[in-house]
Amino acid sequence: MFRLIQLQAYHGMPRIGVDADAYASERAALARYRATPATFFGVGRFDAEGTLAEVIMDTVCGPLGDCPRPATVVQTETFQRLCDTCSFGLDVLTVGELAMRLGIAVRLAPVLARSGRHAAAEFACTASNRIAREFASRVHDPDWRADVCAELARNPTAVNGLLIGVGALSHRDVLDLYPALCALGAQLPSGVYGDLLRATARPLSPAGVAGLRLGL
16 A cells, blocks of 8 residues: 655654555556645555555655756755755765665655656756866866856756766866866856855765865
């Protein structure tokens, strides 16, 4: 048996709410959930005795699913589902860590197919790959840095390419390119700049490494 569930923080502890309606299959429950994604966290599987045995976390990022990237983590304080890009700079729990926090098995639901306006993710992915591929050889070029910042302003999800490119630099590369890295850091769009600056509080995270290497 499957039911829709809510997951909220109560005095720092997770509290699970259960919808009254029951569904015979995971697929039927997910279909109902996706009609009102802002209301529920995901789907719960209950055993024959009515005990919650598993949480099926949906992959819609954010309360309304406006982000086209699949959610992979949850924010620690609010249990908001987030993708890798929307979560950088935030304190998050992986699916495994969430399972440990709840004391219940947690797994990701099948990814919901996207179309229409969400197809923009393909362009962001292409831009991300280009930024990562060109980073080490072109970051010294002011025109290239300006182009990257313009791309990030249009497609913030392309920041993954920036994280990959900066993270792939050797320590010697960082020393040699540091003036250019700092110049790029200062030029970043305000949203990306703010996220990377906050991420430096977690210096071992990919975003934290990028922020520090960019002089933030």
